[in-house]
Amino acid sequence: MLNKLDNGEVKEVAMTVEKQLIVKGREEGIGIGRKEGIGIGRKEGIGIGRKEGIKDVARNMKSKHANINDIIDFTGLSKEEIDKL
Numbered sequence: 249m250l251n252k253l254d255n256g257e258v259k260e261v262a263m264t265v266e267k268q269l270i271v272k273g274r275e276e277g278i279g280i281g282r283k284e285g286i287g288i289g290r291k292e293g294i295g296i297g298r299k300e301g302i303k304d305v306a307r308n309m310k311s312k313h314a315n316i317n318d319i320i321d322f323t324g325l326s327k328e329e330i331d332k333l
Contacts, residue, residue, distance in 0.1 A: 307333050 306323045
């Protein structure tokens, strides 16, 4: 088929194919980036949720007048972090 086309037509076909490949590559890249972003966001969200859960436990212990050293041991929070709750 290409041997029946003149040079201008061959260049046009090549440019069309190149554009299609660029679009396909861009779409694949966006898909990969989106998946990676979701994974990173999920990990960060889990970390934030875990930290908030630990703070909730510390707040509850503090409200029950638990010993500060016990709160530090159970939660891993510093005295300064617990004092701010």
